[in-house]
Amino acid sequence: MQKRLSVAIASVLVLSFGGAAIAAEKADATAYAEEIISMRSSLAKTFVLPGAEVNEDTFKKVCGAVGKKVKEINEKGDVKIRHAATKYRNPVNAATPEEAAVIERFAKEPDLKEVSGTFEKDGKKFSRYTRPIYVESACLACHGEKDARPAFIKAKYPDDRAYGFKTGDLRGIISVVTPTE
Numbered sequence: 001m002q003k004r005l006s007v008a009i010a011s012v013l014v015l016s017f018g019g020a021a022i023a024a025e026k027a028d029a030t031a032y033a034e035e036i037i038s039m040r041s042s043l044a045k046t047f048v049l050p051g052a053e054v055n056e057d058t059f060k061k062v063c064g065a066v067g068k069k070v071k072e073i074n075e076k077g078d079v080k081i082r083h084a085a086t087k088y089r090n091p092v093n094a095a096t097p098e099e100a101a102v103i104e105r106f107a108k109e110p111d112l113k114e115v116s117g118t119f120e121k122d123g124k125k126f127s128r129y130t131r132p133i134y135v136e137s138a139c140l141a142c143h144g145e146k147d148a149r150p151a152f153i154k155a156k157y158p159d160d161r162a163y164g165f166k167t168g169d170l171r172g173i174i175s176v177v178t179p180t181e
Protein backbone atom coordinates (compact mmCIF):
# COMPACT_ATOMS: atom_id res chain seq x y z
CA MET A 1 0.00 0.00 0.00
CA GLN A 2 2.74 2.35 0.99
CA LYS A 3 4.58 1.57 -2.22
CA ARG A 4 1.48 2.36 -4.25
CA LEU A 5 1.07 5.64 -2.43
CA SER A 6 4.65 6.64 -3.13
CA VAL A 7 4.18 5.64 -6.77
CA ALA A 8 1.10 7.87 -6.84
CA ILE A 9 3.00 10.76 -5.28
CA ALA A 10 5.94 10.25 -7.63
CA SER A 11 3.62 10.28 -10.63
CA VAL A 12 1.92 13.46 -9.47
CA LEU A 13 5.35 15.10 -9.25
CA VAL A 14 6.33 13.93 -12.71
CA LEU A 15 2.91 14.94 -14.04
CA SER A 16 3.45 18.48 -12.88
CA PHE A 17 6.64 18.57 -14.94
CA GLY A 18 4.76 17.58 -18.06
CA GLY A 19 5.51 13.87 -18.43
CA ALA A 20 1.82 13.09 -18.05
CA ALA A 21 1.29 10.02 -20.22
CA ILE A 22 4.55 8.30 -19.34
CA ALA A 23 4.11 8.81 -15.59
CA ALA A 24 0.57 7.43 -15.67
CA GLU A 25 1.67 4.37 -17.65
CA LYS A 26 4.56 3.67 -15.34
CA ALA A 27 2.30 3.95 -12.28
CA ASP A 28 -0.19 1.53 -13.88
CA ALA A 29 2.51 -0.96 -14.87
CA THR A 30 4.05 -0.80 -11.39
CA ALA A 31 0.68 -1.41 -9.78
CA TYR A 32 -0.06 -4.41 -12.04
CA ALA A 33 3.36 -5.98 -11.39
CA GLU A 34 3.00 -5.40 -7.66
CA GLU A 35 -0.51 -6.87 -7.65
CA ILE A 36 0.49 -10.08 -9.45
CA ILE A 37 3.66 -10.68 -7.45
CA SER A 38 1.98 -10.15 -4.08
CA MET A 39 -1.07 -12.16 -5.16
CA ARG A 40 1.09 -15.25 -5.85
CA SER A 41 3.04 -14.76 -2.64
CA SER A 42 -0.01 -14.53 -0.41
CA LEU A 43 -1.84 -17.40 -2.18
CA ALA A 44 1.22 -19.64 -1.75
CA LYS A 45 1.37 -18.76 1.96
CA THR A 46 -2.36 -19.42 2.34
CA PHE A 47 -2.64 -22.72 0.45
CA VAL A 48 0.72 -24.44 0.92
CA LEU A 49 0.41 -25.62 4.50
CA PRO A 50 3.02 -27.53 6.49
CA GLY A 51 2.30 -31.25 6.44
CA ALA A 52 -0.60 -30.97 3.97
CA GLU A 53 -0.48 -32.61 0.54
CA VAL A 54 0.40 -30.32 -2.36
CA ASN A 55 -1.33 -31.33 -5.58
CA GLU A 56 -2.98 -29.98 -8.73
CA ASP A 57 -5.74 -28.45 -6.66
CA THR A 58 -3.11 -26.46 -4.72
CA PHE A 59 -1.63 -25.33 -8.04
CA LYS A 60 -5.04 -24.09 -9.22
CA LYS A 61 -5.21 -21.91 -6.10
CA VAL A 62 -1.65 -20.52 -6.47
CA CYS A 63 0.17 -20.23 -9.84
CA GLY A 64 -2.99 -21.37 -11.63
CA ALA A 65 -5.03 -18.53 -10.11
CA VAL A 66 -2.26 -16.07 -10.99
CA GLY A 67 -2.25 -17.30 -14.60
CA LYS A 68 -6.03 -16.81 -14.77
CA LYS A 69 -5.77 -13.27 -13.38
CA VAL A 70 -3.06 -12.37 -15.94
CA LYS A 71 -5.22 -13.76 -18.74
CA GLU A 72 -8.20 -11.67 -17.59
CA ILE A 73 -6.12 -8.49 -17.54
CA ASN A 74 -4.64 -9.26 -20.97
CA GLU A 75 -8.09 -9.84 -22.46
CA LYS A 76 -9.54 -6.69 -20.93
CA GLY A 77 -7.37 -4.02 -22.52
CA ASP A 78 -4.14 -2.81 -24.06
CA VAL A 79 -1.89 -3.78 -21.17
CA LYS A 80 -0.16 -7.13 -21.78
CA ILE A 81 1.38 -8.96 -18.85
CA ARG A 82 3.63 -11.96 -19.13
CA HIS A 83 5.95 -14.09 -17.02
CA ALA A 84 9.33 -15.07 -18.38
CA ALA A 85 12.04 -17.36 -17.06
CA THR A 86 15.16 -19.05 -18.34
CA LYS A 87 14.35 -21.90 -15.95
CA TYR A 88 10.71 -22.13 -17.04
CA ARG A 89 8.03 -24.71 -16.39
CA ASN A 90 5.52 -23.82 -19.10
CA PRO A 91 7.40 -23.36 -22.41
CA VAL A 92 5.19 -20.35 -23.28
CA ASN A 93 7.06 -18.56 -20.50
CA ALA A 94 10.50 -19.30 -21.95
CA ALA A 95 12.49 -16.05 -21.91
CA THR A 96 13.23 -14.41 -25.26
CA PRO A 97 16.88 -13.33 -25.68
CA GLU A 98 15.83 -9.81 -24.65
CA GLU A 99 14.05 -11.07 -21.51
CA ALA A 100 16.98 -13.35 -20.69
CA ALA A 101 19.25 -10.29 -20.72
CA VAL A 102 16.97 -8.54 -18.21
CA ILE A 103 16.91 -11.67 -16.02
CA GLU A 104 20.69 -11.74 -16.08
CA ARG A 105 20.78 -8.10 -14.96
CA PHE A 106 18.50 -8.85 -12.01
CA ALA A 107 20.66 -11.86 -11.14
CA LYS A 108 23.83 -9.78 -11.15
CA GLU A 109 22.33 -6.77 -9.38
CA PRO A 110 20.32 -8.06 -6.39
CA ASP A 111 19.40 -4.51 -5.36
CA LEU A 112 17.85 -3.69 -8.71
CA LYS A 113 14.09 -3.42 -8.19
CA GLU A 114 12.81 -2.79 -11.74
CA VAL A 115 13.88 -2.27 -15.34
CA SER A 116 11.88 -0.10 -17.73
CA GLY A 117 12.39 0.52 -21.39
CA THR A 118 10.66 1.23 -24.67
CA PHE A 119 10.56 -0.67 -27.95
CA GLU A 120 8.91 -0.52 -31.35
CA LYS A 121 6.99 -3.32 -33.00
CA ASP A 122 5.20 -3.11 -36.36
CA GLY A 123 5.65 0.67 -36.34
CA LYS A 124 4.01 1.04 -32.90
CA LYS A 125 5.72 2.21 -29.73
CA PHE A 126 5.48 0.36 -26.44
CA SER A 127 6.90 0.65 -22.95
CA ARG A 128 8.01 -2.41 -21.05
CA TYR A 129 8.21 -2.54 -17.26
CA THR A 130 9.80 -5.56 -15.58
CA ARG A 131 10.16 -6.72 -12.01
CA PRO A 132 12.07 -9.70 -10.58
CA ILE A 133 10.19 -12.57 -8.90
CA TYR A 134 11.94 -14.27 -6.00
CA VAL A 135 11.43 -17.73 -4.52
CA GLU A 136 9.90 -17.94 -1.05
CA SER A 137 9.69 -21.00 1.19
CA ALA A 138 6.04 -21.61 0.20
CA CYS A 139 7.12 -22.00 -3.46
CA LEU A 140 9.50 -24.88 -2.74
CA ALA A 141 6.74 -27.52 -2.58
CA CYS A 142 6.54 -27.20 -6.38
CA HIS A 143 9.76 -25.42 -7.39
CA GLY A 144 12.19 -27.06 -4.96
CA GLU A 145 13.91 -30.44 -5.25
CA LYS A 146 13.34 -32.19 -8.57
CA ASP A 147 12.23 -35.49 -7.05
CA ALA A 148 10.00 -33.81 -4.48
CA ARG A 149 7.79 -32.17 -7.14
CA PRO A 150 4.10 -33.19 -6.97
CA ALA A 151 3.25 -36.07 -9.36
CA PHE A 152 1.03 -33.95 -11.62
CA ILE A 153 3.96 -31.63 -12.35
CA LYS A 154 6.28 -34.49 -13.28
CA ALA A 155 3.57 -35.87 -15.59
CA LYS A 156 2.38 -32.61 -17.14
CA TYR A 157 5.70 -30.80 -17.70
CA PRO A 158 8.18 -33.28 -19.19
CA ASP A 159 10.58 -30.44 -20.11
CA ASP A 160 10.25 -28.71 -16.73
CA ARG A 161 13.24 -26.56 -15.78
CA ALA A 162 11.58 -24.68 -12.89
CA TYR A 163 12.86 -26.76 -9.99
CA GLY A 164 15.94 -26.87 -7.78
CA PHE A 165 15.33 -23.36 -6.47
CA LYS A 166 16.11 -22.20 -2.94
CA THR A 167 14.49 -19.43 -0.91
CA GLY A 168 15.68 -16.06 -2.17
CA ASP A 169 16.62 -17.30 -5.67
CA LEU A 170 15.56 -15.30 -8.69
CA ARG A 171 12.67 -17.26 -10.23
CA GLY A 172 12.04 -15.07 -13.30
CA ILE A 173 10.41 -11.80 -14.24
CA ILE A 174 7.02 -10.28 -14.75
CA SER A 175 6.80 -7.96 -17.72
CA VAL A 176 4.07 -5.37 -18.31
CA VAL A 177 3.87 -3.99 -21.85
CA THR A 178 1.80 -0.87 -22.56
CA PRO A 179 1.31 0.92 -25.90
CA THR A 180 2.64 4.48 -25.64
CA GLU A 181 0.67 6.10 -28.44
Ligand code: HEC
Nearest residue numbers: 040041044058059063083085088089090093139142162172
Ligand atom coordinates in the same frame (compact mmCIF):
# COMPACT_ATOMS: atom_id res chain seq x y z
C1 HEC B 1 1.25 -26.07 -6.00
C2 HEC B 1 2.40 -25.93 -6.86
C3 HEC B 1 3.04 -24.58 -7.05
C4 HEC B 1 3.40 -23.67 -6.08
C5 HEC B 1 3.21 -23.77 -4.58
C6 HEC B 1 4.03 -22.59 -6.78
N1 HEC B 1 4.05 -22.82 -8.13
FE1 HEC B 1 4.82 -21.62 -9.56
N2 HEC B 1 4.12 -22.87 -11.00
C7 HEC B 1 3.54 -24.10 -10.78
C8 HEC B 1 3.16 -24.69 -12.05
C9 HEC B 1 2.50 -26.03 -12.27
C10 HEC B 1 3.52 -23.73 -13.04
C11 HEC B 1 3.27 -23.83 -14.55
C12 HEC B 1 1.98 -23.08 -14.88
C13 HEC B 1 1.62 -23.10 -16.34
O1 HEC B 1 1.48 -24.18 -16.93
O2 HEC B 1 1.45 -22.01 -16.90
C14 HEC B 1 4.12 -22.61 -12.33
C15 HEC B 1 4.59 -21.47 -12.96
C16 HEC B 1 5.24 -20.44 -12.33
C17 HEC B 1 5.78 -19.28 -12.99
C18 HEC B 1 5.66 -18.94 -14.47
C19 HEC B 1 6.93 -19.20 -15.23
C20 HEC B 1 7.13 -20.65 -15.65
O3 HEC B 1 8.16 -21.19 -15.23
O4 HEC B 1 6.30 -21.21 -16.38
C21 HEC B 1 6.37 -18.49 -12.03
C22 HEC B 1 7.06 -17.16 -12.23
C23 HEC B 1 6.18 -19.18 -10.77
N3 HEC B 1 5.51 -20.36 -10.99
C24 HEC B 1 6.64 -18.70 -9.56
C25 HEC B 1 6.25 -19.23 -8.33
C26 HEC B 1 6.55 -18.60 -7.05
C27 HEC B 1 7.39 -17.34 -6.88
C28 HEC B 1 5.92 -19.34 -6.10
C29 HEC B 1 5.83 -19.06 -4.61
C30 HEC B 1 5.41 -17.73 -4.19
C31 HEC B 1 5.26 -20.47 -6.78
N4 HEC B 1 5.50 -20.36 -8.12
C32 HEC B 1 4.53 -21.46 -6.15
C33 HEC B 1 3.31 -24.68 -9.55
C34 HEC B 1 3.47 -24.04 -8.33
